[in-house]
Amino acid sequence: MPTKEWFEQYDRIKKSLECSADLDAYFSEKEIAGTNIDTLHVGNVHFPTGTIIACDPLVQLEDCPPYLQTAPVGVYPVRICVALDEECGDRYACVKVTIRDQKPVRYELAMTGEEYFDEDIEDGGFFGFGVDAGMGCIADIQTQEAYIKYWQKLYEADNNIDPYNDLFCDILEESYQKNPKYQSELGDWANWTVPETDCNVVMFSSGWGDGAYPCYFGYDENNNLCGIYIWFIDIAQDYTD
Numbered sequence: 001m002p003t004k005e006w007f008e009q010y011d012r013i014k015k016s017l018e019c020s021a022d023l024d025a026y027f028s029e030k031e032i033a034g035t036n037i038d039t040l041h042v043g044n045v046h047f048p049t050g051t052i053i054a055c056d057p058l059v060q061l062e063d064c065p066p067y068l069q070t071a072p073v074g075v076y077p078v079r080i081c082v083a084l085d086e087e088c089g090d091r092y093a094c095v096k097v098t099i100r101d102q103k104p105v106r107y108e109l110a111m112t113g114e115e116y117f118d119e120d121i122e123d124g125g126f127f128g129f130g131v132d133a134g135m136g137c138i139a140d141i142q143t144q145e146a147y148i149k150y151w152q153k154l155y156e157a158d159n160n161i162d163p164y165n166d167l168f169c170d171i172l173e174e175s176y177q178k179n180p181k182y183q184s185e186l187g188d189w190a191n192w193t194v195p196e197t198d199c200n201v202v203m204f205s206s207g208w209g210d211g212a213y214p215c216y217f218g219y220d221e222n223n224n225l226c227g228i229y230i231w232f233i234d235i236a237q238d239y240t241d
């Protein structure tokens with residue numbers, strides 16, 4: 001758990017970390033700032049504990065820290081907003097897990113408690129998860145635990161394997177074969193259940209590729225969680241610069 005000092009520092013800057021963009025518009029509109037968008041439905045994600053992780057699944061699925069914010073236990077639909085542009089190609093701009101059918105009035109930056117507040121943070125700044133292999137994902141911490149056990153079994157049988165070439169490569173290619181829309185032949189998203197469990201992870205290409213990307217929890221006027229958003233591309237800014 002974070003220290004008392006961490007929470008005190010966080011409380012001082014928390015308001016500055018809220019997202020001012022209307023992330024839900026990525027899933028309710030047909031265009032943003034003149035850029036056409038479309039939506040992919042990629043199945044459901046199971047949150048058996050409600051403690052959430054988001055990371056690059058090819059790099060950090062085994063050890064990424066969970067968020068302090070939580071979601072109600074349940075199974076929720078996941079959608080990807082795709083920015084459609086001839087010059088940049090079709091790119092995944094935002095991912096949404098719908099918790100309830102209400103529109104958020106504020107977006108709170110997801111925090112792990114491991115962030116360092118050693119610099120001044122401007123409004124709209126963020127702490128995000130790192131991407132080193134061009135992918136992001138969202139899952140429950142129980143899925144992380146199930147994956148660790150599953151991967152250990154594979155690794156004990158052959159310690160020369162790696163997550164992409166010996167697991168996720170085939171999973172992503174199979175996803176493309178079944179659902180080619182807005183995917184390359186290598187696969188750009190997959191909804192994978194850890195074998196012999198009901199724990200699944202939804203993974204997807206990360207907007208502009210490697211970098212750091214924020215996750216936000218969206219709340220309605222009654223402070224009820226409406227959705228969880230992973231924001232890859234600020235369409236209004238990036239496609240007009």
